[in-house]
Amino acid sequence: xxxxxxxxxxxxxxxxxxxxxCAVSGDSISSSNWWSWVRQPPGKGLEWIGxxxxxxxxxxxPSLKSRVTISVDKPNNQFSLKLSSVTAADTAVYYCARGGSxxxxxxxxxxxxxxxxxxx
Amino acid sequence: DIQMTxxxxxxxxxxxxxVTITCRASQSITSYLNxxxxxxxxxxxxxxxxxSSLQTGVPSRFSGSxxxxxxxxxxxxxxxxxFATYYCQQSYITPWTFGQGTKVEIx
Numbered sequence: 001x002x003x004x005x006x007x008x009x010x011x012x013x014x015x016x017x018x019x020x021x022c023a024v025s026g027d028s029i030s031s032s033n034w035w036s037w038v039r040q041p042p043g044k045g046l047e048w049i050g051x052x053x054x055x056x057x058x059x060x061x062p063s064l065k066s067r068v069t070i071s072v073d074k075p076n077n078q079f080s081l082k083l084s085s086v087t088a089a090d091t092a093v094y095y096c097a098r099g100g101s102x103x104x105x106x107x108x109x110x111x112x113x114x115x116x117x118x119x120x
Numbered sequence: 121d122i123q124m125t126x127x128x129x130x131x132x133x134x135x136x137x138x139v140t141i142t143c144r145a146s147q148s149i150t151s152y153l154n155x156x157x158x159x160x161x162x163x164x165x166x167x168x169x170x171x172s173s174l175q176t177g178v179p180s181r182f183s184g185s186x187x188x189x190x191x192x193x194x195x196x197x198x199x200x201x202x203f204a205t206y207y208c209q210q211s212y213i214t215p216w217t218f219g220q221g222t223k224v225e226i227x
Contacts, residue, residue: 036216045207045218045219045220045221046164046207046209046218046221047218048215048216048217048218051214059214059215060215061214061215062121062215063215095163095164097163100211104152104211104212105211105216106154106166106169106170106209106211107154107156107164107166107209108166108169108175110163110164110165111163112162112163113163
């Protein structure tokens with residue numbers, strides 16, 4: 001059974017950097033899947049942030065690209081998200097998810113999500 | 121970016137009703153359309169992928185259809201556990217984008 005678990009600070013100061021990690025179990029981060037981050041502001045819809053392949057190849061949402069870095073940690077079977085220069089608009093539940101193995105990603109496994117609040 | 125528009129934004133229905141939700145893409149996405157169910161405080165759950173393929177373990181009362189720009193999710197007989205918010209997502213080209221969601225409420 002594939003499981004994903006997000007971890008990281010629940011509170012980040014404005015202009016700071018949000019950092020989250022997603023630990024994967026039941027599958028190898030080096031499998032043929034892409035690994036994504038998706039966020040959901042309180043009471044709103046879903047926004048894809050970006051994805052990474054075990055080779056280190058990444059795709060980012062252009063709306064966030066200048067502030068986002070996604071990296072992979074193969075020895076620990078996890079991947080991470082860094083979002084810089086955060087504002088209150090970045091307050092959201094952040095999910096990690098397993099994407100597809102082709103060029104076309106559906107998300108079949110998700111973490112439970114972690115709420116990150118941007119506030120001083 | 122490809123814009124995904126769902127309709128309606130919300131609906132009220134009774135147990136046993138047939139429910140249809142529509143998703144329209146701003147350009148052709150062939151059959152690269154997925155549907156998710158999300159309950160309050162929970163992560164989304166994949167229901168349908170590639171427009172009409174049922175994800176393993178999802179009840180057969182859920183079905184999807186469509187291609188090009190117009191897609192539908194149908195629940196043939198609404199059950200109490202189906203009251204939730206439903207999202208479509210295009211997987212044709214990055215950035216992957218979602219519809220705004222359709223909330224299915226109890227009438």
